[in-house]
């Protein structure tokens with residue numbers, strides 16, 4: 001049996017261990033320390049965000065975004081339905097009400113027309129607008145962020161960008177995650193770079209990040225006995241973890257380049273199967289191609305292909321099941337057009353790790369062709 005080909009395994013750059021050792025040598029195992037400061041600086045330098053806060057996860061970053069924007073208790077929050085649960089679970093943490101917006105076929109991400117129609121309709125009827133929109137740039141590809149930002153501004157809706165999967169992706173030369181009021185990145189184990197688990201919250205608003213920083217370490221007011229006027233969380237990234245982040249940031253551009261090469265190779269190898277549709281890249285944007293994702297022709301089910309790759313010890317995964325179709329959200333409202341349901345029914349994520357060799361990509365592609373040609 002060949003070695004297992006994973007969907008998106010960690011790919012270390014080489015210096016991570018050195019930075020972890022620095023933390024050990026200085027005994028800044030905790031709390032915080034040099035690695036955390038430098039990791040946050042690298043994120044700011046890379047993305048252009050003015051302020052950055054390193055946290056335990058991307059989900060924690062979204063939760064803090066809601067907290068510092070004052071969104072809670074029955075407030076309505078709109079969100080992309082085609083996303084991962086971590087984007088929207090914080091809506092429930094804050095006892096808010098989700099409202100899901102479906103995708104379009106041009107970006108596979110949130111459809112700006114649906115958003116605009118819904119907000120305009122509410123405005124015309126004098127109805128309440130949502131407090132925020134959590135917009136996901138899925139699989140590393142930019143959403144129609146310029147239009148979405150303009151719509152949010154027009155109707156006074158806070159824009160929170162979930163760029164968990166899209167670190168390194170840009171629109172009009174600007175990094176995804178830096179358009180909204182706040183943005184988040186994830187460094188979970190399978191992301192384009194990883195800290196084994198972690199997240200970062202970014203914003204150009206100093207006050208918001210300062211408040212999030214306060215909440216992320218149990219909201220301790222300045223007093224030696226720890227005074228508390230509000231409650232916080234234990235969400236701060238450790239100095240050890242940030243050492244991995246420092247090393248990973250050094251190789252981020254290489255990782256983006258390699259993921260794009262892998263995508264191009266899949267496209268090339270599968271060009272003889274015209275019914276396959278790859279996730280698009282919208283005009284003026286540059287995705288990071290975190291995962292190569294595609295829609296299969298109708299005659300082959302995602303599960304058939306997944307199992308046939310699995311027989312060869314190759315990991316693949318269906319596209320995310322949309323949030324509006326999750327039992328957890330069976331009572332939620334939204335603007336649903338069937339597009340993300342179709343993505344879920346026909347779509348698959350292929351192994352895309354930056355350490356994949358070209359021969360491995362070619363082998364996966366030829367197994368796909370074999371499976372598709374079965375009666």
Ligand SMILES: Cc1ncc(COP(=O)(O)O)c(C=O)c1O
Pocket residue numbers: 056057058059060083084085086087136138162164165185186187188198199
């Ligand atoms: C789109 C999306 N949003 C949010 C998250 C949550 O990030 P984390 O796992 O770091 O909490 C993830 C990934 O895990 C994700 O893929």
